[in-house]
Amino acid sequence: MAVIPVELAGREYEVRVGHGLLQSIATEAEPFLRKRHVCIVADINARANWGDAVSRSLELAGIEPRWFDVAPGEASKSWDSLACLTDWLLAQNVERGDHVFALGGGVVGDLTGFACAILKRGCGFVQLPTTLLSQVDSSVGGKTAINTPAGKNLVGAFHQPSLVLADLNTLSTLPQREMRAGYAEVLKYGVLGDRGFVDWLEEHGDAVLGMEQAPLEEAVARSVSAKARIVAEDERETSGARALLNLGHTFGHALEAETGFSDKLLHGEAVALGMVLAARYSARCGLMRGEDAERVTHAVDAAGLPAEISALELACSGGDLADHMQHDKKMDAGILPFILLRGIGSAFLDREVRLEDVAAFLDEQLQAH
Structure with missing residues (x-):
């Protein structure tokens, strides 16, 4: 234990x-x-x-x-x-x-x-x-x-x-779908702050999802340890450190809202796809290498999680999804901070993202692939 x-x-x-x-x-x-x-x-x-x-x-x-x-x-x-x-x-x-x-x-x-x-x-x-x-x-x-x-x-x-x-x-x-949805949050801890954990998951992810005792315990313990460190630093999300845990969530919550918070898209699935979108948007803005963004995409896809927004077959525009973000509880003085990436294991809080640009990016993603 x-x-x-x-x-x-x-x-x-x-x-x-x-x-x-x-x-x-x-x-x-x-x-x-x-x-x-x-x-x-x-x-x-x-x-x-x-x-x-x-x-x-x-x-x-x-x-x-x-x-x-x-x-x-x-x-x-x-x-x-x-x-x-x-x-x-x-x-x-x-x-x-x-x-x-x-x-x-x-x-x-x-x-x-x-x-x-x-x-x-x-x-x-x-x-x-x-x-x-x-x-x-x-x-x-x-x-x-x-x-x-x-x-x-x-x-x-x-x-x-x-x-x-x-x-x-x-x-x-747990149904396998629920297990995979939870795995999205495990992967998140690596993507936002521990590149070595991403390396480990690429090697042991199948064993974790396959319920092998030792890898499963290590994955859960490492995830909890990562969250505990961040919570101890910023319990009430006032310094910005805890906000990093929202990687994938701003995009993900918008997708959940568009799908009616239904079984069409589980929360963990939304977070997984949200991480892909955050990585791609970061690469689009020149913040991280495109190869790293594709590595995040591959890690999500390899876990059997949704990696393409077009697969959801949503009848909406990027602007509609951006509108959902206006109701995000992280909105502050009319500004919605985004968690973006400078690389795998290097997340940061960006308060200068324009929702119009996010909407245009989401339109591109809705039409791609």
């Missing part, structure tokens, strides 16, 4: 990465089980696969699990879901010193974390991420949010978990 500390000002928590952590959850999370019962918010699929193991461990320790089920998908990150969850938690008499557990992917983690951020002005929570995407990204760092008609993750709070248990066994139940 790998243990990665997330060191923040005045506090610290651990991310534990390994196999079989849920089967021993009563031991792993013992400091956060102060009552004879615990509230667990769970994706219904994650509960079907792992609920019995969690319940068994807790019940053997004399702790009653109380479950709140959440339907899969981004639609559950809504005002209605938030209201239902907070009402249920209040009915369970959750106190500020208690910890609520979140079992599932990023949707459950975001929803639960936000509910815990506002419940009685803040109670604790423990992340039990069951998808690769949530293990390497959303469960670490304290960003919690819900979606609104205006856009994704526009209402939320920074609220750090007290513990993250990333049980790699849970990934065995």
Whole structure:
């Protein structure tokens, strides 16, 4: 098992990465089980696969699990879901010193974390991420949010978990498409700040996607370590360091919005294609070599992820996609910062990108290939 500390000002928590952590959850999370019962918010699929193991461990320790089920998908990150969850938690008499557990992917983690951020002005929570995407990204760092008609993750709070248990066994139940979508975020850490990790993934990526234990644990641990370093430097995204984690997201969120935040394009797939577009746009602007941009494209394509925007068959223009970007939560004084690349492993924040130029670039990409 790998243990990665997330060191923040005045506090610290651990991310534990390994196999079989849920089967021993009563031991792993013992400091956060102060009552004879615990509230667990769970994706219904994650509960079907792992609920019995969690319940068994807790019940053997004399702790009653109380479950709140959440339907899969981004639609559950809504005002209605938030209201239902907070009402249920209040009915369970959750106190500020208690910890609520979140079992599932990023949707459950975001929803639960936000509910815990506002419940009685803040109670604790423990992340039990069951998808690769949530293990390497959303469960670490304290960003919690819900979606609104205006856009994704526009209402939320920074609220750090007290513990993250990333049980790699849970990934065995993922459809291959979900596994690949999570791999996009793994690749992102290399592209934005660690060229050596990209080299490693080019050699071991198939083993990671094939669920080989040692490469999988190393990939997740290295990804979490990369995010932990950035979060420790810039917890609330004020210095610009944490913004680098948004590589691929500005383009990706626009594509998600155009596809209705539906299964036509999963979040990780959107990020993968967004990284390709960020690399190509960087090369178009003369910021990075074209060969490096094509290397990013090849790495995305080799992982079975979408590498060409034209493959989505969108009935829109580059201007339509740029319009979606106007609602991005990173918009500041009318300027939308973009994460661009000077090379593989060298991302930076550019505040001088003109959306009209981005729209023209996207028109080129929509018509290419």
